[in-house]
Amino acid sequence: MTRRFAHALVIGASSGIGEALARHLASEGTRVALVARRGERLAEIAGDINRAAGEERALTFAHDVCHRDEVPVLLQEIARALGGLDLVIYSSGVGHPVSFTEYSTDKDVDMIEVNLLGAMAWLNPTAERFWRLQQGTIVGIGSVAGDRGRSGAPAYNTSKAALHTYLEALRNRVGRRGVKVVTVKPGFVDTPMVADFKNLPMVVSADRAAAIILRKAGRGVSTAYVPARWRLVSLVVRSIPSFIFKYLKV
Amino acid sequence: MSRMRDALPGRQVEWVEGWGRAAGAAGYVYRPTNVGQIREVLELARSRGVPVVLRGAGRSYGDAALLAEAVVLDLSEMNRILGWDASNGVAQVEPGVTFHDLWRSVLADGWWPEVVTGTMTPTLGGGLAMNVHGKNNWTRGTLGEHCLELTMLLPSGELRTVTPETDGELFHAVIGGFGQLGVIVGARVRLKRVHSGRLEVHAVAAQDLATMLRLADDAKNRWEYVVGWIDAFASGGRSGRGLLHFANHVKADEDPAAQESLRAEAQDLPARLAGVVPKALLWRFLKPLTNRPGMRLINAVKFRLGSTIGNDKRYRQTLAEFSFLLDYVPNWERVYLPGGLIQHQSFVPVAEAEGVFARQLELCRRAGLPSFLAVLKRHRPDPFLLTHAVDGFSLALDFPVTASNRDRLWRLVADLAEPVVEAGGRFYPAKDAALPGELYRATFRDGQLERFAAIKERTDPGRLLRSALADRLLLP
Secondary structure, X not given: OXXXXXXXXXXXXXXXXXXXXXXXXXXXOOEEEEEEOOHHHHHHHHHHHHHHHOOOOEEEEEOOOOXXXXXXXHHHHXXXXXXXXXXXXXXXXXXXXXXXXXXXXXXXXXXXXXXXXXXXXXXXHHHHHHHHHOOOEEEEEOOHHHHOOOOOOHHHHHHHHHHHHHHHHHHHHXXXXXXXXXXXXXXXXEOHHHOOOOOOOOOEEHHHHHHHHHHHHHHOOOEEEEOOHHHHHHHHHHHOOHHHHOOOOO | OHHHOOOOOHHHEEEEEOOOEOOEEEEEEEOOOOHHHHHHHHHHHHHHOOOEEEEOOOOOOOOOOOOOOOEEEEOOOOOOEEEEEXXXXXXXXXXXXXXXXXXXXXXHHOEXXXXXXXXXXXXXXXXXXXXXXXXXXXXXXXXHHHEEEEEEEXXXXXXXXXXXXXXXXXXXXXXXXXXXXXXXXXXXXXXXEOOOOEEEEEEEEEOOHHHHHHHHHHHOOOOOEEEEEEOOOOOHHHOOOEEEEEEEEOOHHHOOOHHHHOOHHHHOOOOEEOOOEEHHHHHHHHXXXXXXXXXXXXXXXXXXXXXXXOOOEEEXXXXXXXXXXXXXXXXXXXXXXXXXXXXXXXXXXXXXXXXXXXHHHHHHHHOOOOOOEEEEEEEOOOOOOOOOXXXXXXXXXXXXXXXXXXXXXXXXXXXXXXXXXXXXXXXXXXXXXXXXXXXXXXXXXXXXXXXXXXXXXXHOOOOOEOOHHXXXXXXX
């Protein structure tokens, strides 16, 4: 398999899409740093990767993305440990279930912290670095859920919509110096986040999603729906007028 | 815990490359202009737990002045000539003074550096750290042999001045010590008297490798400068064929316009080729030819011309024209982009040279990776701890790097190196990018590496100073 990136960092690598991305990258020969809160889980994943590779290809760094003040020095430490850095993926995300009548500020703040502010904390210094080096690829894992404000997930939708806008703005800043910023909008991916939902349509495995994301990242596309047919679904959903959309149970 | 430390300022990040542009890395670059600022940078790096790599003009082809994610102490702006005594030809320089800065300052007084590299752009600090040589290695040795005194800043912050007499061990280890023992912050160097800005050059052709070596050896005591170019594409009985250039300084009574030729402006390389093509654009014309068929053609034509109308010719060239061939086509290294180039230079004792070089040329051809530029020189040993020289010859081979040949090329370099080790030869680390560390280390059989490590332990016990090259070859 051809290696697309030499040194990669995946934030949110302990489960779901992030874990699958880390495993995929390592299987291509990329040296990869795994960041997540659960150090023990990271160690298990890295152990698998390194045993399969026969070398130390995965490094782990336990970190809670809410601890934003740790990020600048940790990012430098990771780049040093890897021997470079040319791909940074922000994959940390949380989607707390909220009922139609629930207004929980605690849950909402948590989602904004993890899904948005954590991304800003990691991707700001990353963007500064890549801007100066005139190279590098940033990938942010957003969601089709960010394309519309749905009654069922106000804060989750907001966090992802804000992430999309932030990533677009980053792209418009650093893209002019050759840095790629890829907004990924997965549909339903078979991860712990959707484990409680039944009968979801067009579900793909995390492994399949990771393969698509890395292909898109390698090409440096601006926005990648995963899988691609979600682009059409999103187009339809976004074109529904608000006065109709507000009555839909989506 | 390291995480509690502060980050280095993100605004210092730059992409730093070797001259061959096949090796590069991000680093936190600082360009101090005095010793106090160097101390601050060393202290900053130490407090952050980050290694420091020393860098001059970045003219080492490979990874001598690189280390991924390290603090890069770039000394190119500490570039003052602090003292010049035209009566005895001794200059006191800061480490960022380049060969160019130096010769332009002293030539009008009738002096020229004892040793210069094939490009005038390297710094003397870098040149001493890698103990560079020129086309007159047999007669004049290495740059380090003309250094009278070094001032170095140890990672501890101690400023120490060393000469061969006061601390011969440290002096002979710092020079050629890959910048691993301390930061050279000043040097006193001795230059040589010249009476003219021109050289008497003799060009001859050789039809095979044995003739090349014989002619170069015969010339070594009659001519100060001896350099050979080899057509690495030629095979069979013509393998190793090439052109040799010998040169001596013109004596005072041989040049009626001597005084005029000593003006720095008289040495300026022409800005246009044949008075027409701006040389700054020349690399763009060469780029389409920088492939195997193109280089085969260029090498063949060069040999044909040199072995017919150019054979056995004597002419005069300015010092700069003869010495700085690599500056003749500005930005020539760009023809090798995007992959860049690497160079491999091995040194082989006289008796073994023909066999080893013939084998190297054959290995290149068999691998489908003939060298685009091959250069032969004559050498002698020098007194430095990590000396690369032997009583023998060196062959420097340039190779283009591409995405598809990179792995094969690195394997080829290892293959090229093996016969050198067997023959008791050495390698030139200043240019290296690809040599396996164990092969480099195998060339030191008398405890030199252990002695160097012991000195490193004394001057830099925390291993603050590192480089990708030193990590690979010297102190893994």
